[in-house]
Amino acid sequence: MAIAIRQSINSLRAIRVQSVFIHRGISMSAKLRAEEAIEEMKKKNPYYEKYASKIAALQQTSPDEFLNRLESVGKKSPPKKMEKERNYSELLNPKKPLDGKSADEVPFKKLNDIMKLDLLQDKTADEIKDIWLQYHKEKDVLVATIPTETYKLLEQRSKEHPIFLLPLPRSQGFEFFLLQFASNTVHFTPLLCYQVHKENAPECLSVVHYTEFSEKLGTVLMRGEFDSNVINAQEAQCLVNQLQLYYSQNILTKLELLKKFTHEPDNFKHMDIINELENLSIK
Template sequence: MTTPLAKAAEKAVEELEKNPYYDKYAAKIAQLQKTSPEEFLARVEQKKNKVQSLQSLRKERQFTSLLKPKENIQTGVGAQQVPLDKYMKVETVKDMTADEIKEIWLKYHIQKEVIAATIPAAEYDKMVEQANKIPLFLLPLPRSQGYEFIVLQHHFNTVHFTPLICYQVHKENAPECLTVTNYTEFKDDKGIVLMRGEFDKNTIDAKEAQCLANQLQLYYNQRDPEKLKLMETFTFTPEAFKHQDLIKQIETLSL
């Protein structure tokens, strides 16, 4: 007798078979379906939600128009970083646990037009290590007629994102559509880094800002061989880099 769980898994596989990358992962999919159908369905649902999110982004916004260059450019260590004390009194919370600090940080930002998160120290260290090797990279952002490429650049504890069209024209004076700041005040003793991302609401919205932040983690933290290879190609052999390979990665199903 076929159980409802088995029927759901069979239907999920039928959908997966439509994916051009199915053959590559067929053996892993079959094994996971056999050993843990609940986990298999959970992963399929998670991937489905991500795809739907990308599709909704693609429907909502056109490509960015050329923006004006930044004014009053500042340089140097932390020139544009707002101190953490503006958002959280370090002395007040320094004796709290990591979980308590995390809760305060997220609650403070929940009603504000920014994105925020906490990053485990080990993951942040991996990101910094990779950023030192590859400080500049591209990310695809879904648009109504395809994808728009966004340039990201690491600078000390910040990551600056700007539309490629603006970067090509204005270079270092290109205006950011998103600036992610990582606060490391609690990294050593609490094991967490506080992340805050401010975005230009005339260029992207909160959902798009979160999409870029998620991709930042995927490429700089997870050490996926295919993603690492693409980043290295972009940096060290740019003549071999293909933008379409970047788009394939964001659309590839990976269980």
């Protein structure tokens, strides 16, 4: 609170200082300001020479009217577009209902919904990998191919630990994201949003595992879509990498954290997962 008060005081001081300069500007005579406006028009307006005599006459006979006309023209100029900023406010709104379906009835997503399976028939695992990566080359998504055995480990572990918490580095610390498995999809949402909306919290990243070729060719196709208003591609990749480390590999410290979060929540410490991230290594 003390910091906020000091910031408010500093803001008031800045406003007061600015007001001094504004009032000093108003005390300048209309004639002198008109002359300065003329000099500015000579530099910026290519049509000044054509209307120089009329402009000069108006400026000499009625400097106030000249300034008023100049100001009205300036107001008609189209405003400059503001650079788009990352917007987190949308996350404070709950997601739209799933057409009457509950969260437990999320359908199994199929590969045929996003691309023609005819392109992948009679192809080898390596050919499918190349087609999958090429298909998404110009799309703003995360993609990968995963060996079936690796995915089976992830699937098994997700049944034991369907919900977990992952940290993401921010400029002033870390932000926590809650992940939840549902069908063949992993949903990520900022912890803050989950605390507000529970199961209706909007997701910022969804990772889908397509298993159509898992038995035949021993490969699973992964695709991750993220909300660029909340996280960028690098941040989404960081979350997916951590997902892999906790659910698809046998790293003792990470397995212990999964167990604590699921079975011993009172003993789970947020700093432990931050330490794991800071010592990140893919084995």
